[in-house]
Amino acid sequence: MNSPGIVLHDLTAGYGRHPAIHHLHATIPCGALLAVAGPNGAGKSTLLKVLAGELKPMTGRVGLPPEYRQQLAYLTQQPTWSLDFPVDVHDAVAMGCWPWLGPWRALNEAAHRRVAEAIAAVKLQGFEHRPLQSLSGGQLQRVRFAQIIVQDARLILLDEPFNALDESTEEEFLALIRRWHDEGRTVIAVLHDLERVRRYFPLTLLLARELVAFGPTEAVLSAEHLERARHHAEAFDEHAAPCPLPADEEKDEVVHQ
Ligand SMILES: Nc1ncnc2c1ncn2[C@@H]1O[C@H](COP(=O)(O)OP(=O)(O)OP(=O)(O)O)[C@@H](O)[C@H]1O
Numbered sequence: 001m002n003s004p005g006i007v008l009h010d011l012t013a014g015y016g017r018h019p020a021i022h023h024l025h026a027t028i029p030c031g032a033l034l035a036v037a038g039p040n041g042a043g044k045s046t047l048l049k050v051l052a053g054e055l056k057p058m059t060g061r062v063g064l065p066p067e068y069r070q071q072l073a074y075l076t077q078q079p080t081w082s083l084d085f086p087v088d089v090h091d092a093v094a095m096g097c098w099p100w101l102g103p104w105r106a107l108n109e110a111a112h113r114r115v116a117e118a119i120a121a122v123k124l125q126g127f128e129h130r131p132l133q134s135l136s137g138g139q140l141q142r143v144r145f146a147q148i149i150v151q152d153a154r155l156i157l158l159d160e161p162f163n164a165l166d167e168s169t170e171e172e173f174l175a176l177i178r179r180w181h182d183e184g185r186t187v188i189a190v191l192h193d194l195e196r197v198r199r200y201f202p203l204t205l206l207l208a209r210e211l212v213a214f215g216p217t218e219a220v221l222s223a224e225h226l227e228r229a230r231h232h233a234e235a236f237d238e239h240a241a242p243c244p245l246p247a248d249e250e251k252d253e254v255v256h257q
Pocket of ligand 1: 020040
């Protein structure tokens with residue numbers, strides 16, 4: 001049977017007892033190229049954390065095709081490595097092999113080839129032995145993209161991937177994202193630049209804590225929906241009393257289909 005895709009069913013998630021996203025319903029088809037848009041604080045990163053399995057739903061559930069749980073690459077908004085840790089470009093990119101090779105394992109020939117190809121794809125040849133501390137913000141972002149390439153995942157989650165990138169580098173990475181899409185991977189990216197979203201992303205999910213709209217980008221990014229998203233974000237009360245949580249047995253989590 002074909003997988004229905006990634007199913008968000010009545011998904012509520014947040015921090016402590018404060019939901020950041022409320023009661024989301026959507027089915028994201030496998031192979032989708034989806035932008036997640038919305039104002040600051042709308043819950044976009046929170047949604048990606050739940051999809052990546054880093055944050056558990058408070059209620060509701062996420063249904064992921066089983067192969068996605070093992071083959072998931074996640075570019076967080078901020079790098080998760082410490083720049084105090086002495087690692088060079090080659091070794092940082094090679095960490096992208098860990099999901100399929102195992103952590104700290106010696107690279108086999110295929111892994112060496114993949115790392116070299118990824119470094120070439122992000123135009124960091126010659127930088128292999130440079131320590132990460134010595135790189136610019138844009139070069140560091142290239143290293144993070146190379147890690148994603150090496151992972152060769154079916155589901156790719158990108159949280160504001162164009163941070164610190166100039167326009168031509170952004171175009172390069174948009175072309176890479178398009179290639180991932182052409183290869184049948186599912187790509188979900190949090191983006192703020194709505195013109196980029198209109199040009200490159202066929203599907204959009206517009207969030208403002210609640211789901212404002214989900215579907216073909218042109219229809220989702222209508223003036224009416226954008227106004228509604230802005231209004232919801234402005235109306236949100238950060239100091240509202242926490243939501244009562246249901247009894248533990250009523251909670252759902254990320255589940256495999
Ligand atoms: N670790 C955390 N602990 C407590 N609250 C958090 C945490 N992370 C996020 N939040 C809160 O959850 C809400 C949603 O945050 P989130 O980062 O998901 O929004 P966003 O749409 O990605 O925002 P932005 O566009 O500004 O990056 C915000 O009110 C934020 O302050």
